[in-house]
Amino acid sequence: MSGKLPFAQVIGDPIKQSKSPVIHGFWLEKLGLAAEYGKAHVQTQDLADYLTTSRTAQNWRGCNVTMPHKQAILPHLDSLDLLAERIGAVNTVVKQDDGSLRGFNTDVAGFLEPLSEVLAEKHLFRMARVLGTGGAARAIVAGLSDHGMVLVLAGRNPDKARSLINELAKQGDHHVATLDHFAEPTDFEFDDREGCFDIVVNASPLGMRGQPPLAFDFSHAPPGSIVYDIVMDPLETDFLRNAKDAGFRTIDGYSMLIGQAATAFELFFGQAPPREHDDELRERLTA
Structure with a gap:
């Protein structure tokens, strides 16, 4: 990530297999939004440091959270959406206007x-x-x-x-x-x-x-x-x-993957993704 544009990431361990950058990158491209989405390999022992550093990054909007951090991340957040609190797992972290970190669960x-x-x-x-x-x-x-x-x-x-x-x-x-x-x-x-x-x-x-x-x-x-x-x-x-x-x-599994990403995308970038291109997105995911 350049750091000059608004950006979000997906974090996990391992992270190489994540398709989230393909999905969010596709939507950013279709909408012509000047923003970026990438991935970061974050191990459990480095989770707190990652969040401390990220919350001070001016253009960091938040991150998606994959295994094994969906529950481990809870103590490091300032607040939780009611659904995330009920489920006891977070897959999306969004930096609020005041700099605090709020956890959401978009898997549902x-x-x-x-x-x-x-x-x-x-x-x-x-x-x-x-x-x-x-x-x-x-x-x-x-x-x-x-x-x-x-x-x-x-x-x-x-x-x-x-x-x-x-x-x-x-x-x-x-x-x-x-x-x-x-x-x-x-x-x-x-x-x-x-x-x-x-x-x-x-x-x-x-x-x-x-x-x-x-x-x-x-x-x-x-x-x-x-x-x-x-x-x-x-x-x-x-x-x-x-x-x-x-x-x-x-x-199939892409239905849930794309659906949960769509909710997260709007939380990060303040705009609904262009879902009319889902067939094309699926082709890109399977390429």
Whole structure:
């Protein structure tokens, strides 16, 4: 970053793989904004020093926060948005006019964005099967619960899943399960799903390049379910491919990535990104 133009960054450890500079750079280019967006490799022990230095940089607008800093950054901030405080994780830091640092969580908005039309409809019943209990699952559980979803949260450790549900989900008849529960076929006969909304979400790293595959048998997915995978590498995971083969509508990881970036972009640069170019942006991300 030159330091002469308004700029923001994404920080993490590692950071080489981050696609945030491509996304924000694309939008800055399309809008013709004189601003910059880059990335900084920041290790945990250097997090406090990075923020101390950055808050005094005249043109630094803030940063996106990726692993492993989403929770570690909390004590170093001056204030938190209510949603970030509730979730207990920050993925966007914005320098305020008075120089203070405020933390936001845009993962919820990013995850929900491709579901906005269906969530605006009225349903007799809404159920989400969420696979994974890590940091991403915290945002997803909170967001789906706020939209009246009954949750089935599956993880390797059911106790961790129950604790997460109790902490973040609104009152309801929520359930927990082991990941293994969904790996084997079921002969369960789903009732009439007319007027119902069902979603199955992989909120875990399973299926990511270098990770074990996600074992999920689609006999566990009610007819008409939407299948959503937040994994971005590969973009079409085996989980999504199998869902398509079984006739389900699918949503890939770029949907959440672009959605959460859009909210952050407006916080940094005071202008909504040009979303009419999303198809072109996706092409650039996959180039």
